[in-house]
Amino acid sequence: MAQGQFALIAWTTLATAVGGVLGYLLRQSIAKSRAGTLEAKLQKKVQQTKEEVAELIKNSEAKASEIIDRAQKDIDQRRREFLKTEEVLLEREKLLGEKISNFDKKESDLQTNTEKLKVMQEGVEKLRSESETKLEKVANLSREDAKKELLSLVETNSQRDILERMRKLEETGRETLQRRASDIVAMAIQKCAVPHTQELSTTTVAIPSEDIKGRIIGKEGRNIKAFEKLTGVELILDESPDSVVISCFNPVRRHIAKLALEKLIQDGRIQPAKIEEKVDEATVEISKIIKDAGEKALYDLTILGVNEKLVQILGRLYFRTSYGQNVLLHSIEVALIAETIAEELKANAPVAKRAALFHDIGKALDQQIQGSHIEIGIKILEKFGESEAVVHAMRSHHGDYPHDSLEAVIVTVADAISGSRPGARKDTLENYLQRLKSLEDIANRFEGVEKTYAIQAGREIRVFVKADMVDDLGAAKMARQIASNIEEELKYPGEIKVTVIRENRVVEFAR
Template structure:
């Protein structure tokens, strides 16, 4: 019910160059170009032995994007000197600011949320450039908004309040490198300052248990956040755990006598097992299915239920001569 196209992205900014000769031009005479670039963009520009590539490093994702855009244009343009560097960084900063506002406004349009302070919209848009374990923070916030809205709808609660709280729950991540404290409390403070409803502020503050849950919306957003983060493919950490779980399911099914193949499908919600054609008794096939299901219950932890389907294939081969 919440189909999304996004999977984990890498947060490392590596820029490919047309040739290694470009590295010398980026550094400039006595290093003046690279010094000017690093000072104005506020990033570290790493020029090392990596062939035809340089790396941009910054704790601030917005600065990192400004630096990436301006360096790309400098390389394409070929004119690399301090005045040109300053001009292109200023231009890129304006463009990124426009992208931020556009991303925030699009997020409101997609979720059907109205009447939000422009500073909150801007902060929300900054999440477009922020990643958590490889998962894009704005895409994650949109997912949490959709899931929160669905849960609220099922419970007969106000869907828009739940969506609003879900969308803003990670607001603090956009500025947590500038302000000390947990991102949940930073986000709640921002929302309070710009006149968001108490239910929304409370849901933001409590989604990582930095504050005790006070309303039903707190619990809804916390649950939706966990669902989005644990979705297979969303984050690198959970992807590893997900693959291990599927492998364990298949190994467990294959440990039974008579099983020739086992495949975990439907994101681990079903195991298809093929048994040897030598087993002639249907009762044995049913028993294998029952035993595999019981063993999964005993040895694994999983949400919902796992369907075990055991099939016996019969093949007859004849040759026409």
């Protein structure tokens, strides 16, 4: 019995051991199988990654090669442009060197002639001394008598020769200085290449069809009336079938009207509410145009450190004319000329250029502020932190103030050069625009006037009054008074129509 139990225990132990060994071997087999599968997957993934990396490298190399080719072409183009510019500069430098050499030679000749004159004067002194000694010995004359005789002799023999030589020296010096001045002015004008365009008092806008022209007029003319009231311009529709002419002496109003009309034509919906919306948009856009014009002028002239509000005021000159000349373009031209002259004369070129650019800045606000454009300009520059040197150089360009510095003289000369060149200015146009402005000024004096527009080439003035300040009877009375004032203060051919418009608009919202 005991042997049987022992055998059972032995077999049980053996079976357990064999089972454990078999289980271990089975687990090892399963683990190896799984490890092999995972390794295969990893190798496949690694291979895919290598292929993707190779593709990326290939694409990157192609793109890099393309970028390098483009960069090399750009470098070659810039190198050619640089070499071309360098050749032009070298040629100009050569010409300038020749002019300076000629000037130095003439200056040397003048110095030589001066030295010769000095030698002659020393010879005269020596001759006088010798003659005095001889006269004292031979004629037994007193020193005073000998002196008088000697002076008379010297004057008789040498005066004509000395005067002739002095005259030649003066003429040579004058001619040299005149040529030098001409060279400086010519160089300044050559370096100045500001394009000038002159607009009169009309602008043309193309229209695609006669149907659009009918929409612009509107039912019973309500659209064109609303447009003219809001913009202060006159629309002329019968001059050409494919265009509309905008007539107004004020360039800002004319440009706002042009932008608004183009927006309306593009939109296609033309009615009073839409007209008012587009005019408001154009007014905002014109402010950006004014700022861009000021910033472009400063960028072109490389002038830094200008107050933002002063930039805006400068840009307003783009829509200001003087004797038919665009004031902003004129100011840029004066700045370029002043800079060149200042460099030639060894003056302060940055101050001269800055003062020249701002010399007419007062004209941007002379319709809103009382006083001459010079006085207004001085206040503007001082308010926005311009230096005293710039203000002094600017204020004397019309002779109202003394020229306190060389830069002030340069600004005056540059302004005269720009304004006096052929075709720069037209007095007739300026007088015409001034007459239209005078018409509006007369109407603006009356209390209750909201805005005034001179149209029809000055043959009509439209006055818009505030409905809460002027009643119908007051509007009629105002029209008679304006007409009477025009008759007393202005001289004009024919007659001028005075139209006073009173509109009472009430707006309510249904909620």
